[in-house]
Amino acid sequence: MRLSLHWRTLGSAVDLETLLGAASGAGFAGVEARRADLLAFARRHGGSGVARLFAQQALCQVATPVGVDLGASEADFEAACTGGQQLCRYLRGLTNYGVGQTLLTVAAPPTPPAGPGAERTVTRLRLLADLAASAGFALLLDPEPPGEAAPVAEVAPAVSTRRAGVGGDAVPPPAAAPRPTPEGRAAELAYLCAWVAAADRPNVGLVFDGWRWPGPRSLPPGLPLHCRIADAPPEGTERLLPGRGGRDLAGALQGLRAIEYAGYVSVDAPVPGTTDPYEGARRARVATERVVDAAFRF
DSSP states (O other), X not given: OEEEEEHHHHOTTSOHHHHHHHHHHHTOSEEXXXXXXXHHHHHHHOSSHHXXXXXHHHHHHHOEEEEEEOOOOTTOHHHHHHHHHHHHHHHHHHGXXXXXXXXXXXXXXXXXXXXXXXXXXXXXXXXXXXXXXXXXXXXXXXXXXXXXXXXXXXXXXXXXXXXXXXXGOBOOOOOOOOOOOHHHHHHHHHHHHHHHHXXXXXTEEEEEETTTSOSXXXXXXXXXXXXXXXXXXXXXXXXXXXXXXXXXXXXXXXXXXXXXXXXXXXXXXXXTTOOOHHHHHHHHHXXXXXXXXXXXXX
């Protein structure tokens, strides 16, 4: 099983070159990068055709860019399409240098595919899927909100602790949302699958997050998938390195083995105790490899 490194593992301050170097040095087969970082890399090295060519070669010799996060928020697929067009033009060139799998990920829409205004969102999603397909890429719906936001399903939204009005009476902050039940997690997975069905494109799939959906899951074979994993405390929702908490990651990974998943497993959890991206990547690799090897061992 090939391992990849999500950019959030090393933090938003790490640029693409450092992310790629740290991932390669730790033995990862690829990375998940942000759209903005990849395009910034292209701008820095794309002053001429020759410079762009060498930049693409350097990128591919370091690590395969497995996933690129388009960073769309909510249903704003227009912005994602703009970013997707730029990315597809750039990433097409990478396929000439041995990039075996490139995924574009976009945040899943916040309303059901049968809800109000869904027609327009479905149209945008299909446009983006066709754009990705024209460059040979899969488009995967991501249950995680863009950026480094806390997962909306597990943490209550932050609101002001002071009520407007006479006296400005202080009010307590809202309590954290209860931990999702197994039924709630299953419904969330079904929600993403409903959007995949609404897109009606063979290259549209989903990001399967073992942190969000631990334990064995029934997944449809043949659906484009990308797996991320992270652990969490038994009574908390903080992302931890695999093997450092109580999530049933082995069960989630064994479910992937049951459908003969042959893609990447990406670690998406911050590394405590170091600010060195190279050391952080090494620790993330060791922790992830231990869990993945145990789950896929026959």
